[in-house]
Amino acid sequence: MLLTQNYIDAETALAVIQSKQRVFVHGSACTPLYLMRKLADQSARLKNVELVFITVLGDIEVQKPQYENSFHINSMFVSAPIREAVNEGRADFIPIFLSDIPDLFNKNHLPLDVAIVHVSPPDIHGYCSLGTSVDIARSAVNKAAVVIAQVNPKMPRTHGDGLIHTSRFTHMVYHEEDLPEVNYGLNTTNNEIAIGKYIASLIEDGSTLQMGIGTIPDAVLKSLTNHKDLGIHTEMLSDGVIDLFEKGVINNRKKKIHPNKAVTGFAIGTRRLYDYVHDNPAINFLDIDYVNDPHVIRRNPNMVAINSAIEVDLTGQVCSDSIGSVQYSGIGGQMDFMRGAALSEGGKPIIALTSRTHKGVPRIVPHLKDFAGVVTTRGHIHYVVTEYGVAYLYGKNLRQRAQSLINIAHPDDREMLTKACFERFKRFGEQQKS
Numbered sequence: 001m002l003l004t005q006n007y008i009d010a011e012t013a014l015a016v017i018q019s020k021q022r023v024f025v026h027g028s029a030c031t032p033l034y035l036m037r038k039l040a041d042q043s044a045r046l047k048n049v050e051l052v053f054i055t056v057l058g059d060i061e062v063q064k065p066q067y068e069n070s071f072h073i074n075s076m077f078v079s080a081p082i083r084e085a086v087n088e089g090r091a092d093f094i095p096i097f098l099s100d101i102p103d104l105f106n107k108n109h110l111p112l113d114v115a116i117v118h119v120s121p122p123d124i125h126g127y128c129s130l131g132t133s134v135d136i137a138r139s140a141v142n143k144a145a146v147v148i149a150q151v152n153p154k155m156p157r158t159h160g161d162g163l164i165h166t167s168r169f170t171h172m173v174y175h176e177e178d179l180p181e182v183n184y185g186l187n188t189t190n191n192e193i194a195i196g197k198y199i200a201s202l203i204e205d206g207s208t209l210q211m212g213i214g215t216i217p218d219a220v221l222k223s224l225t226n227h228k229d230l231g232i233h234t235e236m237l238s239d240g241v242i243d244l245f246e247k248g249v250i251n252n253r254k255k256k257i258h259p260n261k262a263v264t265g266f267a268i269g270t271r272r273l274y275d276y277v278h279d280n281p282a283i284n285f286l287d288i289d290y291v292n293d294p295h296v297i298r299r300n301p302n303m304v305a306i307n308s309a310i311e312v313d314l315t316g317q318v319c320s321d322s323i324g325s326v327q328y329s330g331i332g333g334q335m336d337f338m339r340g341a342a343l344s345e346g347g348k349p350i351i352a353l354t355s356r357t358h359k360g361v362p363r364i365v366p367h368l369k370d371f372a373g374v375v376t377t378r379g380h381i382h383y384v385v386t387e388y389g390v391a392y393l394y395g396k397n398l399r400q401r402a403q404s405l406i407n408i409a410h411p412d413d414r415e416m417l418t419k420a421c422f423e424r425f426k427r428f429g430e431q432q433k434s
Helices: 008-013 033-040 080-088 098-106 137-143 189-202 214-221 242-246 272-275 334-343 397-409 411-425
Strands: 022-025 051-052 071-076 112-119 126-130 144-149 163-165 171-174 208-211 262-264 283-285 304-306 312-313 348-352 383-386 389-391
Touching: 008 033, 008 171, 033 144, 051 348, 071 080, 080 214, 098 112, 098 137, 112 137, 189 214, 189 383, 189 389, 214 242, 214 304, 242 272, 283 411, 304 334, 334 348, 389 397, 397 411
Parallel strands: 022 051, 022 112, 051 071, 112 144, 144 171, 208 304, 262 283, 304 348, 348 383
Antiparallel strands: 126 163, 383 389
């Protein structure tokens, strides 16, 4: 049912935004690209409007240099559309655990003047859905003084915490447009397939899974077709889960919390995924401060967390968000799930990466690049997986860790890493017991 009498044009709706205000922008596949373009059109009357968000997809327009004096991006995750702006100093990055972001709004560390969200059309009761991205958006809607909604019939209606009555919206703008799509399985290499098989061998029937962003989690899902009774409790959902749902591999029966339902914070994928989650009662989109709470995550036994990295040093320090001083992404939910899985009975926190980049740069290294950020500490690391095998680091000393990581590094890097290990630890090989 379309409540067309409540809709106004974008120009009028966005006119409520004033200079020096802080504006939340819905993210991921819910990035309101139409309203972002229309907001850029009003740049001449605006100065120093702060825009806060996590991952955004597509060309949001306002990140371009000509809008620098009108809009200042202060993001809690650095995704591709704003990466250049952040590293050129035209935008800023807030390092924070994904699970903690709602507290920034709820406790007024970042009080919100306006929230711009992208929602499904209202149902017969007047409720719209935050669609594919509930994550931090629910808290933003709860706290913002003004809420502007882009209503899109192509936005799926999802179950969980994302239902919002139209009475909460200050203004509603009707605009139909395709959601941004990402196909993580499109560029999967043989190395990532090999990693997927190694990780699949670590996953027991009845486990609950969390998958991070990228091609490796998709490769893992493709390797799980012979597993049974898997569950999903993850910050992000991608296309790889659909085939496993349809084959009955994922049924969520063995979960201790939210049995028979998959739990996620947001979904990024293709139109196939967006259609699959539409009005699907088997998938709950919930607040990220709940989904990513390590104390919640640990309640599912055999919790397996699968996350990627940019590089890992010989002591087990994991850099996942930067390439030296270049900010590439963010802390996200990696540590939330690494810790939650470690505390789960039978849980397995896994870091997965190819041994080298596509350009041949080693990713298991003697030490992290200068200025690189540590996301997962060497105290939190358990499993590291490359296309050459699995290194289990939990409870191992620095020298033992180095040897285990050298064994799964690219063969052409092992001599260099062995030399670095000897120079640092004065010997190589297992420490002899007295």
